[in-house]
Amino acid sequence: MRALLLLLPLLTAPIAAAQDSPRYETRTEHDPNGIGKFYMGREIAHVMGHQAAGWLERPERETEERTDLLVDAMQLKAGESVADIGAGSGYFSWRMAQAVTPTGKVFAVDIQQEMLDLLHRNMGRRGVSNVTPTLGTTTDPKLPVESIDTMLLVDVYHEFDEPYEMLKAMVAALKKGGRIVLVEFRAEDPKVNIKRVHKMSVEQARKEFEVFPSLRWKETLNVLPQQHIMIFTKH
Numbered sequence: 001m002r003a004l005l006l007l008l009p010l011l012t013a014p015i016a017a018a019q020d021s022p023r024y025e026t027r028t029e030h031d032p033n034g035i036g037k038f039y040m041g042r043e044i045a046h047v048m049g050h051q052a053a054g055w056l057e058r059p060e061r062e063t064e065e066r067t068d069l070l071v072d073a074m075q076l077k078a079g080e081s082v083a084d085i086g087a088g089s090g091y092f093s094w095r096m097a098q099a100v101t102p103t104g105k106v107f108a109v110d111i112q113q114e115m116l117d118l119l120h121r122n123m124g125r126r127g128v129s130n131v132t133p134t135l136g137t138t139t140d141p142k143l144p145v146e147s148i149d150t151m152l153l154v155d156v157y158h159e160f161d162e163p164y165e166m167l168k169a170m171v172a173a174l175k176k177g178g179r180i181v182l183v184e185f186r187a188e189d190p191k192v193n194i195k196r197v198h199k200m201s202v203e204q205a206r207k208e209f210e211v212f213p214s215l216r217w218k219e220t221l222n223v224l225p226q227q228h229i230m231i232f233t234k235h
């Protein structure tokens with residue numbers, strides 16, 4: 001009995017250490033385009049400021065990124081509840097709103113009120129009424145529990161300040177059987193001329209998403225010229 005008691009601290013020590021190990025690491029030497037904070041070996045990028053919103057709406061974007069193919073690949077259905085996480089100026093929000101109309105809706109989530117103000121004006125200009133601008137935080141998209149069929153993240157996940165907490169809250173807002181469509185520039189491809197911290201590999205994305213037991217990688221579609229479309233479903 002005494003021997004067992006002496007052993008107990010040894011048996012519990014690794015578990016305690018694992019629980020105490022910090023989720024994020026800060027490094028002083030890092031990529032200037034990143035914030036010096038690392039998650040699962042990946043450096044987190046700076047958030048794109050609202051001052052650069054014009055770049056999201058550049059006319060050549062459709063041909064450069066084939067955004068039309070992305071919307072088609074999602075195969076949205078009328079009546080779906082969709083969330084555009086990190087919606088920016090709403091480039092994808094109104095395109096998805098058209099695909100789910102008349103009964104479906106889009107929650108356009110962003111952490112910058114200035115982006116949401118711009119998005120609101122853009123929706124008004126286009127006469128789109130089924131997009132709801134939603135102010136989230138870096139850890140919470142502020143969406144109702146188990147309410148969303150499809151979440152789209154285009155060029156945003158890599159700039160989440162708190163990716164673990166944010167993804168946890170997103171999973172809670174997804175319906176069972178719902179999906180996350182993650183779109184990121186291909187890190188595996190040196191010809192994709194985008195700053196390193198703004199790209200992601202499928203391997204890294206799967207590592208970070210599959211931390212959540214209810215999320216499963218379904219498939220990766222490589223129909224776009226520069227980006228992966230990675231689909232994860234909630235079970």
Ligand SMILES: C[S@@+](CC[C@H](N)C(=O)[O-])C[C@H]1O[C@@H](n2cnc3c(N)ncnc32)[C@H](O)[C@@H]1O
Nearest residue numbers: 048056086087088091110111112138154156160
């Ligand atoms: C590069 S822009 C992409 C905008 C849009 N998805 C597009 O492709 O046109 C990234 C946007 O994500 C937003 N963002 C960053 N972190 C966020 C978070 N945790 N939750 C919601 N939005 C976030 C930024 O404010 C910015 O508007």
